[in-house]
Every structure is written in structure tokens, then in C-alpha cells.
Amino acid sequence: MSNAPESTSRKAKRQAKYEARNARIDEWQAQQLAKSNAWGERKRAESDAKLAELKKANAPLQLLTPDEAEARRQREIALVQLSLNPPGGTKNAGVGYFLLIVFGLLGAHRFYLKKWGTGLLWLLTLGLVGLGWIWDLFTYFWQIEKYNRDYHNRLLDEAEAARTASDATADAPATEPA
Structure with a gap:
């Protein structure tokens, strides 16, 4: 009958080992999830910053009146045409x-x-x-x-x-x- 308590103590030790290993795995998974969330938050913050930067860069264009925007566009077209067909330069x-x-x-x-x-x-x-x-x-x-x-x-x-x-x-x- 001495075998019965030993087998239950072995089972208990094995169960404790199993639970400890599962706890370590759960802890590791939680750490990986936290890292993943932190990475996702960092990427989201970077993309938000880039979007804000792009909006800021385009803000002056949006502040132009339609006449000013058209004048700027015409001036740029004239500069390109002049550069492609310069008078007497080539x-x-x-x-x-x-x-x-x-x-x-x-x-x-x-x-x-x-x-x-x-x-x-x-x-x-x-x-x-x-x-x-x-x-x-x-x-x-x-x-x-x-x-x-x-x-x-x-x-x-x-x-x-x-x-x-x-x-x-x-x-x-x-x-x-x-």
C-alpha cells in the first residue's frame, strides 16, 4: 500500500510541474502580446505623425483662394513650357x-x-x-x-x-x- 501514496505524490508533482510550465507559457504569451501591442501603438503613432505632417504640408495649398491657386498653376505651367522650349537657348x-x-x-x-x-x-x-x-x-x-x-x-x-x-x-x- 505504500505505492499508492507515492503515485499520488508523483501525480501531484507532475501536476505541479505541468501547471508551472503552463504558467510560464502564459506569462511569455502575455509578454509577447504586450510587445505586439506596444509595437502596434508605436506604428499607429508614427502613421498619425506622418498624416499630421502631410496635412501640415498641404495646409498652405488649401489656404489659397481659387484665383491664387489658378495663378500659381498657370505660373508653374509657364515655367515648364519655358524650360522645354527656351527662346534662343538651345x-x-x-x-x-x-x-x-x-x-x-x-x-x-x-x-x-x-x-x-x-x-x-x-x-x-x-x-x-x-x-x-x-x-x-x-x-x-x-x-x-x-x-x-x-x-x-x-x-x-x-x-x-x-x-x-x-x-x-x-x-x-x-x-x-x-
Whole structure:
């Protein structure tokens, strides 16, 4: 009969172990849930902050009257059109090749692309004794393309700077004269 109390004490120990393990698992799950909730709250707070920031960034646009908004839109359209079709800013390949063939040894085609240093070098050395002139016969088209691309990029940068400056002045709070 001594086996009966031992088996019940073993059962009780096993039951106590089982309950302790379940308690540890429950505690771990509660910690994971708390971490998950904290992470969710953090993400929700971050998204709320981003939303508030976006609303703040768009607030000046919403404060414009319809006439002011239309004027700003028209000005931006005009700047883009000007940057895409600048008056007299881009260089024509036909004119460039004419200058290269007729006055190339004197560097006229280099001056046309506003390459003042190499234009002067071509003028003083007669197109690097003709070798630079021959090189330009083959590469001048790409030189013109590069000049035009750089010119367009410069205009777009200026238009963006002007738009940013006008946005900054529009965003500034209006002060009433004292």
C-alpha cells in the first residue's frame, strides 16, 4: 500500500510541474502580446505623425483662394513650357556643323557652344593642327546634345528654385502692418 501514496505524490508533482510550465507559457504569451501591442501603438503613432505632417504640408495649398491657386498653376505651367522650349537657348546642330566645316580650324564651333577655352586654343593652333577639327567632325553632334541637355537641366533647376521660393513666400504667415 505504500505505492499508492507515492503515485499520488508523483501525480501531484507532475501536476505541479505541468501547471508551472503552463504558467510560464502564459506569462511569455502575455509578454509577447504586450510587445505586439506596444509595437502596434508605436506604428499607429508614427502613421498619425506622418498624416499630421502631410496635412501640415498641404495646409498652405488649401489656404489659397481659387484665383491664387489658378495663378500659381498657370505660373508653374509657364515655367515648364519655358524650360522645354527656351527662346534662343538651345543650339542647332545645322548651325554648329556649318561653323565646324567653314570656320572649324578657327574654333568658331567651339565658341558657338560657349567653350571659350578650347575655342581660343583652336583659334591659336588652327584646330590643334587639324587633329582637333577632325575629332570634332565625329563628336560634334554629341557635344551639341550635351550642351542642350545641360541647358534644359539648368532651366528646370531654376524653375524648381523659383517655385520653391514662391512656395516659401506663400507659406510664410501674413503679418499685418502695425
